[in-house]
Amino acid sequence: MEIAKNIKDFGSELPDGVKLVAVSKFHPVEALREAYDAGQRIFGESRVQEIQLKHRLMPADVQWHFIGHLQTNKVRALVPYVALIHSIDSERLLACVDSEAKRIGRTVNVLLQLHVAQEETKFGFSPEECIAFAESGAIAQMDGVRVCGVMGMATNTDDEAQVRREFRIIKETFDTLKRRFFADADCFKEISMGMSDDYRIAIEEGSTLVRIGTSIFGERQY
Numbered sequence: 001m002e003i004a005k006n007i008k009d010f011g012s013e014l015p016d017g018v019k020l021v022a023v024s025k026f027h028p029v030e031a032l033r034e035a036y037d038a039g040q041r042i043f044g045e046s047r048v049q050e051i052q053l054k055h056r057l058m059p060a061d062v063q064w065h066f067i068g069h070l071q072t073n074k075v076r077a078l079v080p081y082v083a084l085i086h087s088i089d090s091e092r093l094l095a096c097v098d099s100e101a102k103r104i105g106r107t108v109n110v111l112l113q114l115h116v117a118q119e120e121t122k123f124g125f126s127p128e129e130c131i132a133f134a135e136s137g138a139i140a141q142m143d144g145v146r147v148c149g150v151m152g153m154a155t156n157t158d159d160e161a162q163v164r165r166e167f168r169i170i171k172e173t174f175d176t177l178k179r180r181f182f183a184d185a186d187c188f189k190e191i192s193m194g195m196s197d198d199y200r201i202a203i204e205e206g207s208t209l210v211r212i213g214t215s216i217f218g219e220r221q222y
């Protein structure tokens with residue numbers, strides 16, 4: 001893969017206001033270095049151990065985004081390094097990140113993960129659950145975390161209309177949360193949606209953060 005070229009191509013393709021998360025999970029540090037040298041600073045990983053390792057080997061100005069399912073027993077290891085956790089999928093997990101952040105004197109940026117796709121993954125709040133959670137007032141008590149928006153995935157399907165419909169649900173949920181609970185929170189502005197196969201649709205539907213792996217780094221090595 002021509003990693004540097006891919007980074008530059010995304011740089012010129014993405015509209016203003018849409019940031020690129022280079023999803024580097026399962027790729028070696030050399031690949032990340034190539035992207036870094038082409039100007040990329042935001043990297044997405046889905047395993048805590050892998051962030052810990054790569055964090056030691058990469059320059060300090062990299063922003064590490066966590067995009068995978070996060071277990072509460074891994075939170076302590078992640079919180080010192082992470083710039084944004086996209087995948088807060090339960091109240092219990094958010095409370096855990098909050099208490100760990102306070103313990104070490106940090107404020108951790110997070111997104112609430114919405115489950116709108118039809119398929120297998122069981123992680124994430126339904127739009128109704130997410131709104132009810134915000135309504136409960138629990139988030140306002142958690143001053144170790146800064147809720148910056150939402151994240152979601154569309155069903156992995158060739159049916160563009162379905163993908164678009166699901167992204168639209170994510171955007172509408174964001175708008176409802178913003179209007180009802182985060183109107184005064186300037187940091188609540190991110191909509192993380194879109195991957196290699198569907199980011200163009202996601203951008204049309206309002207994405208501010210696209211998470212691209214394969215189209216930058218090629219197929220992952222498992």
Ligand SMILES: *Cc1c(COP(=O)(O)O)cnc(C)c1O
Nearest residue numbers: 023067195196197211212213214
């Ligand atoms: C792996 C992954 C991506 C990147 O997917 P590609 O299809 O390789 O671009 C994006 N988001 C999440 C949550 C992922 O786990």
